[in-house]
Amino acid sequence: MPPEVALEMARPIVHHRTPEFSAVLEQTRGRLKPLMGTAQEVLLLASSGTGAMEAVVTNLLAPGEAAIYVDGGKFGERWGRILGAFGIIAHPVKVAWGGAVRPEQIEQALRQYPGARAVLMQASETSTTAVHPVEQIGAITRARDVMLVVDGITSVGVFDQKMDQWGVDALVTGSQKALMLPPGLGIAALSPRAWERAAKPRSPRFYFDLNRELKAQRDEHTTAYTPAISLIYGLNKSLEMIHAEGLPAVFARHRLMARAAQAAARALGLELLAAENPAPGVTGILTPARIDGSRLVRYMRDVLGVTVQGGQDQMKGKLIRIGHMGYVAPFDILVAIGALELALRAEGYDFRIGAAVAAAQAEIAAGQS
Amino acid sequence: MPPEVALEMARPIVHHRTPEFSAVLEQTRGRLKPLMGTAQEVLLLASSGTGAMEAVVTNLLAPGEAAIYVDGGKFGERWGRILGAFGIIAHPVKVAWGGAVRPEQIEQALRQYPGARAVLMQASETSTTAVHPVEQIGAITRARDVMLVVDGITSVGVFDQKMDQWGVDALVTGSQKALMLPPGLGIAALSPRAWERAAKPRSPRFYFDLNRELKAQRDEHTTAYTPAISLIYGLNKSLEMIHAEGLPAVFARHRLMARAAQAAARALGLELLAAENPAPGVTGILTPARIDGSRLVRYMRDVLGVTVQGGQDQMKGKLIRIGHMGYVAPFDILVAIGALELALRAEGYDFRIGAAVAAAQAEIAAGQS
Numbered sequence: 221m222p223p224e225v226a227l228e229m230a231r232p233i234v235h236h237r238t239p240e241f242s243a244v245l246e247q248t249r250g251r252l253k254p255l256m257g258t259a260q261e262v263l264l265l266a267s268s269g270t271g272a273m274e275a276v277v278t279n280l281l282a283p284g285e286a287a288i289y290v291d292g293g294k295f296g297e298r299w300g301r302i303l304g305a306f307g308i309i310a311h312p313v314k315v316a317w318g319g320a321v322r323p324e325q326i327e328q329a330l331r332q333y334p335g336a337r338a339v340l341m342q343a344s345e346t347s348t349t350a351v352h353p354v355e356q357i358g359a360i361t362r363a364r365d366v367m368l369v370v371d372g373i374t375s376v377g378v379f380d381q382k383m384d385q386w387g388v389d390a391l392v393t394g395s396q397k398a399l400m401l402p403p404g405l406g407i408a409a410l411s412p413r414a415w416e417r418a419a420k421p422r423s424p425r426f427y428f429d430l431n432r433e434l435k436a437q438r439d440e441h442t443t444a445y446t447p448a449i450s451l452i453y454g455l456n457k458s459l460e461m462i463h464a465e466g467l468p469a470v471f472a473r474h475r476l477m478a479r480a481a482q483a484a485a486r487a488l489g490l491e492l493l494a495a496e497n498p499a500p501g502v503t504g505i506l507t508p509a510r511i512d513g514s515r516l517v518r519y520m521r522d523v524l525g526v527t528v529q530g531g532q533d534q535m536k537g538k539l540i541r542i543g544h545m546g547y548v549a550p551f552d553i554l555v556a557i558g559a560l561e562l563a564l565r566a567e568g569y570d571f572r573i574g575a576a577v578a579a580a581q582a583e584i585a586a587g588q589s
Numbered sequence: 590m591p592p593e594v595a596l597e598m599a600r601p602i603v604h605h606r607t608p609e610f611s612a613v614l615e616q617t618r619g620r621l622k623p624l625m626g627t628a629q630e631v632l633l634l635a636s637s638g639t640g641a642m643e644a645v646v647t648n649l650l651a652p653g654e655a656a657i658y659v660d661g662g663k664f665g666e667r668w669g670r671i672l673g674a675f676g677i678i679a680h681p682v683k684v685a686w687g688g689a690v691r692p693e694q695i696e697q698a699l700r701q702y703p704g705a706r707a708v709l710m711q712a713s714e715t716s717t718t719a720v721h722p723v724e725q726i727g728a729i730t731r732a733r734d735v736m737l738v739v740d741g742i743t744s745v746g747v748f749d750q751k752m753d754q755w756g757v758d759a760l761v762t763g764s765q766k767a768l769m770l771p772p773g774l775g776i777a778a779l780s781p782r783a784w785e786r787a788a789k790p791r792s793p794r795f796y797f798d799l800n801r802e803l804k805a806q807r808d809e810h811t812t813a814y815t816p817a818i819s820l821i822y823g824l825n826k827s828l829e830m831i832h833a834e835g836l837p838a839v840f841a842r843h844r845l846m847a848r849a850a851q852a853a854a855r856a857l858g859l860e861l862l863a864a865e866n867p868a869p870g871v872t873g874i875l876t877p878a879r880i881d882g883s884r885l886v887r888y889m890r891d892v893l894g895v896t897v898q899g900g901q902d903q904m905k906g907k908l909i910r911i912g913h914m915g916y917v918a919p920f921d922i923l924v925a926i927g928a929l930e931l932a933l934r935a936e937g938y939d940f941r942i943g944a945a946v947a948a949a950q951a952e953i954a955a956g957q958s
Binding site: 221226227229230231232233235236238266267268269270271274283301302305306307394396402403404423424425426427428429445446447448449450451521527529 | 590595596598599600601602604605607635636637638639640643652670671674675676763765771772773792793794795796797798814815816817818819820890896898
């Protein structure tokens with residue numbers, strides 16, 4: 221979190237039914253639109269990103285309706301669990317962890333389940349560090365009466381999201397990744413046809429009633445229920461910083477950090493989990509055979525003071541995930557890779573010390589020139 | 590918000606699956622128990638207090654079941670709307686705004702609707718500034734298979750809540766009132782028999798699945814989904830401050846501020862909306878006939894820089910609500926009353942200037958001696 225944002229959030233709390241708060245809410249919602257690639261209303265929710273995922277499910281789909289979801293990682297599985305919790309028939313499109321869904325898989329699923337009313341997916345699946353082809357899937361769904369619902373929690377603010385242009389019907393994100401904030405804000409935008417669906421009662425919902433939030437936020441310039449005021453002030457500041465850097469520069473910085481981390485993995489002789497479609501916001505490096513990734517993560521954290529994530533579920537102990545989203549700069553990659561080298565050495569992995577750091581640095585140098 | 594809390598929340602964000610976060614989460618949940626009067630697990634949710642209200646409804650009640658709720662203000666009505674949104678049959682017990690529900694009304698409703706599985710109420714109804722008799726209603730419900738569900742958003746940390754002793758089955762609150770924090774945290778505790786009910790699937794829910802949160806928070810020392818980390822750190826600090834002051838002193842301070850505000854109203858010749866059962870956390874003063882309360886509120890805010898609330902819905906324009914919960918001290922009442930005097934004078938109300946401030950000060954002096 222940038223110190224500017226921390227200071228903004230330390231301001232005295234204003235009440236959420238005041239002209240002062242309304243002005244900040246309006247500015248914040250407006251500043252989010254270019255990051256999401258939409259001219260539609262962007263709504264803020266007092267919840268984590270998972271709350272925003274639930275919100276779009278319960279506002280767009282009714283119990284007994286069917287939906288297709290991309291099941292290629294922990295967050296894809298979460299779409300399936302949310303659908304199931306609300307009695308929506310959930311058809312998974314299975315993708316091996318690290319892979320990207322192929323548009324033909326979606327076309328086939330739509331033929332197999334012609335009653336499906338939505339396709340739900342991640343733009344970037346954080347658990348596998350893979351990017352999925354939202355634009356190509358939008359080309360399939362936009363021609364049919366099928367909503368495309370996208371989790372952008374690790375893509376919004378990381379790489380270009382063209383919600384309107386790609387035909388995305390619902391795009392959600394959270395505050396704690398590229399938006400450089402503490403967690404606690406969910407963010408959602410809907411397409412005009414999604415708003416039409418949401419206008420009729422769908423699944424039971426109250427706290428996450430997006431129609432009510434639309435009316436409150438668009439028409440009354442406040443939120444339906446008490447908002448996470450300090451986080452909204454902080455978000456307005458972080459968005460100001462993002463726009464001052466410029467979105468193309470922000471996206472280029474993320475791509476450069478990803479290339480540096482990828483080059484480091486190659487220099488170590490290690491594979492990426494998402495070799496064909498690695499995410500710009502997080503790099504997943506497969507640990508060498510016979511080395512426990514969880515031990516690497518703990519060593520880096522407890523001995524070296526550097527935080528990276530391990531693998532989840534089926535990748536537990538087999539993966540190191542280096543996050544490089546938001547308030548991070550290319551040289552931070554050198555720190556993470558430097559720590560990874562020391563952890564690998566402590567586990568007896570055979571490589572030339574400094575090789576990965578040098579490879580990352582060469583990418584950074586090339587990117588700066 | 591105290592500056593100590595603002596500073597705590599400005600700390601660098603730690604990841605929520607680390608030993609450091611687990612320790613803070615545990616301490617925070619433990620520090621909440623005395624404020625709620627419970628030995629049960631207290632759960633933190635990334636939501637406003639309304640989210641916590643929805644959570645207890647959807648975890649304790651199933652569609653088609655019946656429940657009784659106290660309909661005596663805006664937040665009582667909210668229980669009814671949440672019940673309705675989830676297909677639970679909602680029977681209101683009507684109470685005139687400003688009044689307290691009488692235990693006989695609950696007994697009668699339970700006779701009239703013997704299938705009702707729960708009674709839902711506010712401990713303190715913020716919109717009417719009235720306190721409801723939770724303890725007496727607990728004496729009725731605890732003897733039957735009827736859950737008592739209490740909104741403590743403006744009572745927890747304001748006056749003594751004896752959840753376990755009173756037989757309350759679910760008590761919820763939020764971060765932004767007596768807990769001296771920005772909004773964005775919901776808090777909930779359930780009784781053993783409520784946990785038994787919640788163990789079976791009730792209404793559709795995912796983000797607010799309390800069983801899942803119980804398992805995560807009690808057993809894994811983290812939250813099911815990404816928590817509002819900065820707010821939890823802030824809450825841990827504000828609870829440290831509350832316990833340092835001591836709960837009896839905190840409650841006495843709130844009572845003293847309420848008495849001072851009530852004395853000021855009397856000195857102005859004005860009535861309290863909740864004359865028989867005024868809340869210790871907020872005082873509602875009826876505006877004089879022919880004076881628009883909304884104009885008073887705006888004048889105090891825009892000309893004098895003092896924020897009070899007006900009336901909502903049926904009390905719009907007829908009520909001034911002076912909040913005195915959390916990070917406020919008795920002399921803050923003098924500021925609010927001083928501003929109210931000037932606003933009343935600007936509207937031509939006839940009274941001796943300084944009389945209300947003097948009356949409030951006399952109460953404060955008596956309370957200090």
